[in-house]
Each structure stands twice: as C-alpha cells, then as structure tokens.
Amino acid sequence: MRFAFALLLIALSPIGHTRPLEAGPAAPVATSEEHASPTGAAPALAPGSLYADLGGQEGITRMVEAIIVEVKADKRIAYLFEDTDWDYLRDRLVEQICELSGGGCEYTGLPMPDAHSGMAITRAEFNWFVEDTERGMRKAGVPLAAQNRLLALLAKLHGDIVGQ
Numbered sequence: 001m002r003f004a005f006a007l008l009l010i011a012l013s014p015i016g017h018t019r020p021l022e023a024g025p026a027a028p029v030a031t032s033e034e035h036a037s038p039t040g041a042a043p044a045l046a047p048g049s050l051y052a053d054l055g056g057q058e059g060i061t062r063m064v065e066a067i068i069v070e071v072k073a074d075k076r077i078a079y080l081f082e083d084t085d086w087d088y089l090r091d092r093l094v095e096q097i098c099e100l101s102g103g104g105c106e107y108t109g110l111p112m113p114d115a116h117s118g119m120a121i122t123r124a125e126f127n128w129f130v131e132d133t134e135r136g137m138r139k140a141g142v143p144l145a146a147q148n149r150l151l152a153l154l155a156k157l158h159g160d161i162v163g164q
C-alpha cells in the first residue's frame with residue numbers, strides 16, 4: 001500500500017524531479033495560465049508570465065550562466081564546445097529564452113538547425129544537455145514550475161537540434 005502511494009507520488013511529480021533536489025529552489029508559485037490575459041497573449045512583463053517567473057533579464061542571465069557552468073563541466077558533451085565563443089553563446093541563449101518566455105526580445109542568432117548543423121547531436125547528448133540545463137536552473141534558484149515550463153518549451157526544439 002505504502003509502495004503504491006510512493007509510485008503515485010512519482011507519477012505525479014513534475015518532469016525531471018523524480019530525484020531529490022540538490023539546492024532546493026523556492027516552491028512553485030503560480031502558472032502563467034492563472035494569470036493569462038483574456039486574449040491569451042500575456043503582456044511581456046505580466047506577473048506570472050514565464051519571463052517574469054524566470055526573473056526577467058537579470059534572472060535569465062544568471063540562469064544561463066549557471067547552465068553554461070554545467071555544460072562546460074559535462075565531459076560527455078564538452079568536446080562539442082571546444083571552439084565556442086561563450087560570451088556570444090551566452091548572449092544568444094539569453095535572447096532566445098527571453099523571446100521564448102514572452103519577454104519581448106528578438107533572438108538574433110542562427111536558426112536552430114543551422115546552429116547545430118554538422119554536429120550530429122544524438123538523442124543522448126540532447127538529454128545530457130537538458131540534464132545540465134536542469135541542474136543550472138536549480139542552482140540558480142529558478143522556481144520549479146518555471147523550470148518545467150521552460151523545459152517544455154526547449155523540448156519542442158528537439159527535432160531542430162538532434163541529428164542535424
């Protein structure tokens with residue numbers, strides 16, 4: 001009986017968090033749906049927008065820098081980043097996440113298939129990158145609900161990145 005309850009808890013837990021948190025972020029507060037405007041187009045800085053929940057420009061920059069620390073330390077994928085201009089990549093990621101989360105930025109980098117072309121990134125490598133992203137978000141103190149919403153948006157880019 002107790003085992004069944006544990007299974008239920010696992011099934012209900014948000015993606016990516018079936019294991020214990022290392023540096024527990026604040027508890028999730030609210031979802032954008034709860035704050036969505038009647039038109040469905042939430043204003044960029046509306047409380048509860050993903051952009052706001054990620055901490056705006058400052059929070060996203062801190063988060064991307066934490067993600068980069070994890071990616072650089074990840075020996076499974078570090079070989080792909082040997083010639084990377086990290087300042088450039090950081091700035092593009094901040095722009096991209098700002099745009100994706102409704103912050104009103106314009107992403108000025110390469111389209112995802114072009115950016116990853118010739119790398120033949122595997123599904124496993126994509127998943128490792130996502131793991132690093134999760135760890136970076138957690139260490140940066142991103143609220144759990146915002147983590148999961150961003151991961152869902154990034155997951156949609158999978159087909160444009162893997163196998164290019």
Ligand code: HEM
Pocket residue numbers: 077080081083084085089092093096108109110115116119121125126127129130154155157158161
């Ligand atoms: C949803 C996941 C991902 C996002 C949002 C993303 C985003 C980006 C962006 C914005 C750029 C820069 C584009 C430009 O040059 O203008 C880039 C480049 C790059 N990405 Fe990704 N990426 C993702 C997944 C991955 C994965 C899984 C890997 C490898 C395991 C990877 C490896 C690289 C590398 C090596 C570059 C080139 C960096 C350089 O210029 O040296 N990316 N990515």
